[in-house]
Amino acid sequence: MSSDQQQAEIPPLTEGIAPGTATDPPVGSEAAATVTVDGTEVALDAGSTLLDALDRIETDDYVPALCHYGRQEIGPRSECRTCMVDTEEYGIVPACSFPARDGMTVRTAAREAAEARDVNLDLVLSDHNLRCTTCGKNGRCELQDASIENEVEEPRYGVLDDRDEYEPLDDSSPFIQIDRNKCILCNRCVESCNDVQVEGVLRIEGTGKDTRIGFQNGAETMDESTCVSCGHCVTVCPTGALVEKGIEDATTIPLPGFTQKNSIGKTYEHSTQAKAPMTPKKQDEQTETVDSESRTTDSETVDVDVWDDASGGGEWP
Amino acid sequence: MTSIIPNQKPVIRVSESGFRRSVPERGADQGVTVTAVGSTGLPAVEPLVTVTQAGETALYTQCSPADVEAIIDALEAAGGDVDDAADRAKKTPEAVVDHEPTATRLPTAGVPGLDTRARSVLGGCGWRRPTNPADYEAAAGFEPPDPEAVLELGASLRGRGWGDLCHDAPLAETWETVRGAAGSPVVVVNGHGTTADTLLLESAPFEVLDGAVALARTVEADSVIVYASAADDRAVDTVREAAANYPELPVGVDVVTGPPEYRAAEPTMALEAIEGNHRLEARLRPPGPEEVGLHGQPTLIHTPRTLAHLAVGLREGELPGTRLLTVTGDVDATATVELPADDTLADGLDAVDLNGRFKAARVGGRFGGLTSDLDVAVDPESLAAADLGTEGSVHVLAEDRCLVEFVGKTATFAAEENCGRCVPCREGTTQLAGLLRDIYDGSYAPEKIDELVRVMSTSSICEFGVQAGRPVRTALSEFEAEFEAHADGHCPAGSCLDPLEA
Numbered sequence: 001m002s003s004d005q006q007q008a009e010i011p012p013l014t015e016g017i018a019p020g021t022a023t024d025p026p027v028g029s030e031a032a033a034t035v036t037v038d039g040t041e042v043a044l045d046a047g048s049t050l051l052d053a054l055d056r057i058e059t060d061d062y063v064p065a066l067c068h069y070g071r072q073e074i075g076p077r078s079e080c081r082t083c084m085v086d087t088e089e090y091g092i093v094p095a096c097s098f099p100a101r102d103g104m105t106v107r108t109a110a111r112e113a114a115e116a117r118d119v120n121l122d123l124v125l126s127d128h129n130l131r132c133t134t135c136g137k138n139g140r141c142e143l144q145d146a147s148i149e150n151e152v153e154e155p156r157y158g159v160l161d162d163r164d165e166y167e168p169l170d171d172s173s174p175f176i177q178i179d180r181n182k183c184i185l186c187n188r189c190v191e192s193c194n195d196v197q198v199e200g201v202l203r204i205e206g207t208g209k210d211t212r213i214g215f216q217n218g219a220e221t222m223d224e225s226t227c228v229s230c231g232h233c234v235t236v237c238p239t240g241a242l243v244e245k246g247i248e249d250a251t252t253i254p255l256p257g258f259t260q261k262n263s264i265g266k267t268y269e270h271s272t273q274a275k276a277p278m279t280p281k282k283q284d285e286q287t288e289t290v291d292s293e294s295r296t297t298d299s300e301t302v303d304v305d306v307w308d309d310a311s312g313g314g315e316w317p
Numbered sequence: 318m319t320s321i322i323p324n325q326k327p328v329i330r331v332s333e334s335g336f337r338r339s340v341p342e343r344g345a346d347q348g349v350t351v352t353a354v355g356s357t358g359l360p361a362v363e364p365l366v367t368v369t370q371a372g373e374t375a376l377y378t379q380c381s382p383a384d385v386e387a388i389i390d391a392l393e394a395a396g397g398d399v400d401d402a403a404d405r406a407k408k409t410p411e412a413v414v415d416h417e418p419t420a421t422r423l424p425t426a427g428v429p430g431l432d433t434r435a436r437s438v439l440g441g442c443g444w445r446r447p448t449n450p451a452d453y454e455a456a457a458g459f460e461p462p463d464p465e466a467v468l469e470l471g472a473s474l475r476g477r478g479w480g481d482l483c484h485d486a487p488l489a490e491t492w493e494t495v496r497g498a499a500g501s502p503v504v505v506v507n508g509h510g511t512t513a514d515t516l517l518l519e520s521a522p523f524e525v526l527d528g529a530v531a532l533a534r535t536v537e538a539d540s541v542i543v544y545a546s547a548a549d550d551r552a553v554d555t556v557r558e559a560a561a562n563y564p565e566l567p568v569g570v571d572v573v574t575g576p577p578e579y580r581a582a583e584p585t586m587a588l589e590a591i592e593g594n595h596r597l598e599a600r601l602r603p604p605g606p607e608e609v610g611l612h613g614q615p616t617l618i619h620t621p622r623t624l625a626h627l628a629v630g631l632r633e634g635e636l637p638g639t640r641l642l643t644v645t646g647d648v649d650a651t652a653t654v655e656l657p658a659d660d661t662l663a664d665g666l667d668a669v670d671l672n673g674r675f676k677a678a679r680v681g682g683r684f685g686g687l688t689s690d691l692d693v694a695v696d697p698e699s700l701a702a703a704d705l706g707t708e709g710s711v712h713v714l715a716e717d718r719c720l721v722e723f724v725g726k727t728a729t730f731a732a733e734e735n736c737g738r739c740v741p742c743r744e745g746t747t748q749l750a751g752l753l754r755d756i757y758d759g760s761y762a763p764e765k766i767d768e769l770v771r772v773m774s775t776s777s778i779c780e781f782g783v784q785a786g787r788p789v790r791t792a793l794s795e796f797e798a799e800f801e802a803h804a805d806g807h808c809p810a811g812s813c814l815d816p817l818e819a
């Protein structure tokens with residue numbers, strides 16, 4: 001069975017796709033514009049953002065724009081707010097999602113903008129499992145690059161290193177490993193899955209500090225989702241949150257006994273026989289009884305107590 | 318349907334929130350008309366029974382269903398004479414007021430709390446039957462608006478903070494943008510979550526609809542959508558019924574509900590809810606909803622308060638220079654009153670009895686500013702200058718309240734209830750709650766808190782994150798000693814640290 005044939009049998013999915021994200025307006029400029037960034041004039045086509053202007057020149061200050069992807073129509077999500085710049089006309093704005101309007105004057109080194117970028121990058125780190133030494137993306141991680149370039153020495157709010165707070169590693173899929181403790185919620189994977197691949201597997205779910213990447217079919221694990229293992233989400237992930245199986249330890253600094261998998265402590269395992277590559281689970285769910293049996297087995301091995309994350313709202317302190 | 322406004326025959330009105338709970342309705346054919354009207358905004362005096370005939374009204378406060386029956390009986394025995402009925406009733410009226418027989422607003426003289434200096438937008442509350450078009454027509458409603466007059470009033474009419482697309486800015490410029498935009502404009506009435514807005518939808522829905530319809534016609538909108546919290550069923554049912562009864566509606570009106578969560582009132586999250594998204598998060602802007610809004614169409618989003626002010630302004634030729642203020646917290650009962658814009662927050666407190674001695678108040682919404690000084694006018698500029706919110710609420714905190722605990726809980730609420738989209742709000746609120754918790758372990762870092770709150774307000778996507786740090790910021794500027802005391806292991810209010818630890 002080729003995957004093309006599979007596709008033909010699956011009804012079009014765009015209708016039912018529910019990524020859990022807002023419908024943003026188009027944020028590019030309506031017309032061609034010339035803007036001045038740190039004293040340099042930059043001419044831009046229609047559809048440009050301020051970040052397009054920043055990219056063209058050597059800016060006074062480093063602007064991480066961490067969550068920005070800028071390819072394949074993915075983003076701007078504008079969630080990390082590490083691209084804040086000062087403008088004479090509109091005050092402090094996010095460069096990645098602000099239309100480049102003619103005549104705007106942008107300063108990257110303005111104190112409050114720089115402060116916002118620094119604080120927001122530290123806030124990203126505050127919720128990031130910084131176990132780089134056991135991470136398969138060590139050395140090719142956009143968060144690591146941004147932190148080095150931004151000269152982060154000691155993040156203001158520390159890093160996520162309270163083991164009790166860790167989400168279990170999802171190692172259930174034979175092809176893709178998810179470590180949500182490294183997720184910065186840039187939404188690139190959700191967009192690649194829904195808008196580019198039109199698979200409708202991944203979504204954003206939850207609110208506040210419980211916001212996370214989840215599955216549109218409500219599954220707890222990748223293996224129980226409708227993932228077709230195309231791997232697009234892995235290619236767009238800026239950090240070690242989504243990693244191809246087999247290379248999850250590729251860039252790990254060898255420390256005896258330490259691996260990416262045991263860095264978290266809790267793991268969702270895939271406990272059944274290995275599946276052939278590229279098995280579309282959507283089909284399996286409807287047709288293969290073997291698979292539904294194996295799902296039952298899976299759910300028994302899941303370490304569920306960690307989901308009991310009581311977040312006592314009314315209690316203080 | 319006939320109007321009860323010109324009261325040549327005796328009329329008994331029963332006013333309470335959740336209207337129609339306990340009223341034995343009767344028509345004029347039975348001699349005395351008995352009817353339910355909406356809340357006045359002052360639950361402390363309700364159920365309020367008013368007995369009216371020929372320009373005279375007796376007001377009976379806090380009536381039980383038995384009182385209501387007794388008042389009806391007394392009026393019948395008195396042959397419809399208001400004074401005589403007052404003598405016969407076992408209950409003493411709070412006041413008996415003379416007025417024009419065609420009065421379109423509740424006569425309030427002599428009833429503490431109701432007796433504020435202004436009652437124009439709230440005037441129909443507790444007087445006109447909320448969904449009865451005849452009563453509203455008698456109050457000169459349903460007049461087709463002149464778009465020029467609408468735009469003229471819009472030059473000085475302002476939004477009401479949090480729930481309004483324009484926050485506190487005058488509205489006309491945004492209206493002109495929508496009027497000139499391509500596409501089919503939509504007017505969204507954002508009645509989600511604010512007490513005064515719920516009151517208007519429940520007690521004076523025609524004021525709100527009239528304002529929305531006038532605005533829709535001015536910007537050539539095809540559709541008005543009234544959006545409210547699914548938890549406010551009474552308001553939802555009432556405005557639905559009013560829309561169905563609205564004579565010859567010139568635009569389509571739909572009533573749509575969203576989840577009751579606080580964030581769901583944020584204007585772009587309101588649009589997401591109306592579009593049916595199962596998960597609400599804020600949209601990026603610019604371009605804002607006035608250009609790309611509901612289903613991509615140019616969209617205005619204003620609160621019922623703003624639209625009711627517009628409706629009254631159109632009738633009277635000028636805007637009522639008033640603001641609605643809801644007083645809640647450590648008070649006997651929540652009260653919503655209307656004040657001239659130059660009255661102060663302290664004047665609003667006259668409508669309530671405090672539980673305990675006043676210490677401070679959180680002014681202007683869930684993320685309002687904390688202050689002990691209520692000598693601030695209720696107009697948006699004065700409030701903003703004092704770093705207070707403009708949402709029209711005062712949450713009173715009595716002497717025994719600990720402000721560190723109060724702002725700590727607000728920060729925790731923000732950390733749990735934000736939409737989860739942007740880092741300064743999603744992660745910032747969690748860190749803010751953490752920095753406040755650290756104070757209890759003796760580590761108090763005011764510069765760190767200031768810096769974080771500043772970044773949340775300069776870089777969050779929506780007003781939720783922009784405002785979420787305000788309670789902490791304002792508490793630090795006025796009540797810093799309380800924070801320092803906690804770092805030393807002592808809670809001055811004695812409420813949140815075990816005295817043994819101190």
Ligand code: SF4
Nearest residue numbers: 736739742779781782
């Ligand atoms: S400010 Fe808060 S509520 Fe608003 S978009 Fe950001 S995370 Fe969501």
